[in-house]
Amino acid sequence: MKAAVLVFPGSNCDRDLAVALTAAGAEVAMVWHKETSLPEGTDLVAVPGGFSYGDYLRAGAIAARSPVIAALRDHAERGGYVFGVCNGFQILCETGLLPGTLMRNRDLRYICRSVTLRVGTADSAFTSGWRAGEKVSFPIAHHDGNYTAGPGGLERLTGEDRVAFRYVTNPNGSEGDVAGILSDNRRILGMMPHPERAADPAQGGTDGAALFRAVTGVLAEA
Amino acid sequence: MKLRVTIMLKTGVLDPQGAAVRHALGSLGFPGVDDVRQGKVIELDLDETDPAAAEAQAAQMCEKLLANTVIEDYRIERA
Numbered sequence: 001m002k003a004a005v006l007v008f009p010g011s012n013c014d015r016d017l018a019v020a021l022t023a024a025g026a027e028v029a030m031v032w033h034k035e036t037s038l039p040e041g042t043d044l045v046a047v048p049g050g051f052s053y054g055d056y057l058r059a060g061a062i063a064a065r066s067p068v069i070a071a072l073r074d075h076a077e078r079g080g081y082v083f084g085v086c087n088g089f090q091i092l093c094e095t096g097l098l099p100g101t102l103m104r105n106r107d108l109r110y111i112c113r114s115v116t117l118r119v120g121t122a123d124s125a126f127t128s129g130w131r132a133g134e135k136v137s138f139p140i141a142h143h144d145g146n147y148t149a150g151p152g153g154l155e156r157l158t159g160e161d162r163v164a165f166r167y168v169t170n171p172n173g174s175e176g177d178v179a180g181i182l183s184d185n186r187r188i189l190g191m192m193p194h195p196e197r198a199a200d201p202a203q204g205g206t207d208g209a210a211l212f213r214a215v216t217g218v219l220a221e222a
Numbered sequence: 223m224k225l226r227v228t229i230m231l232k233t234g235v236l237d238p239q240g241a242a243v244r245h246a247l248g249s250l251g252f253p254g255v256d257d258v259r260q261g262k263v264i265e266l267d268l269d270e271t272d273p274a275a276a277e278a279q280a281a282q283m284c285e286k287l288l289a290n291t292v293i294e295d296y297r298i299e300r301a
Contacts, residue, residue: 101292150292
């Protein structure tokens with residue numbers, strides 16, 4: 001199973017993501033944002049956290065228009081799997097591959113701590129290792145994590161069972177306590193919390209490892 | 223020609239930065255500040271000399287990059 005981790009100027013979770021994917025059995029390639037194609041046979045594209053382009057204009061806005069995004073879009077349109085964490089989630093929203101956008105946190109503060117999430121659905125390659133309603137703990141580290149789905153968006157996401165994770169206690173004002181959402185084909189996941197920072201006992205928690213095991217497992221069988 | 227693009231959060235979208243500025247103005251003793259909305263201004267210097275064509279170009283730039291139309295509105299004026 002082959003994964004590609006995109007790297008933008010200002011990405012800072014790219015290597016964490018690569019380590020977590022490798023530990024789950026993926027063969028990982030790092031792909032610089034100026035590339036115009038993905039490695040042959042890429043099954044999963046991971047878009048890492050960080051502060052691509054210093055969050056200039058809006059978080060993720062410039063990265064979402066960089067050359068590698070055309071290849072990401074082709075991959076997604078072919079039904080390829082995509083996983084965006086934190087800034088990666090913001091970038092996926094800016095590309096339009098996921099609906100809505102992430103605004104400044106309600107209290108205007110950058111928040112960096114572990115939070116408890118409830119798994120919203122087990123019906124995706126990423127979340128199939130859990131039961132819906134199960135609680136997991138992942139760190140968050142963001143200034144712009146206040147999700148808004150746009151008019152009618154949340155009803156649609158809820159109705160289609162596309163909320164992958166919800167905050168148990170809402171830290172940032174996010175609409176409907178949304179922490180992560182799926183695309184309509186359920187193959188693209190964007191989430192603000194960092195499962196890759198809770199994937200090894202040395203990080204103080206291993207809840208995140210289940211996500212990487214689940215998605216690499218599904219894709220290895222495919 | 224030069225154009226000025228003003229980007230503001232849509233009416234009804236909560237603006238926590240504007241709210242914080244409003245509070246700060248209140249604590250500085252400015253009375254009667256009912257609301258503050260914070261946005262951004264982008265100045266464009268374009269080769270295009272025809273105003274209508276330049277504005278059309280700027281509108282495309284807003285749709286594709288400068289504004290996030292899920293939450294933001296934009297206004298284009300000649301600078």
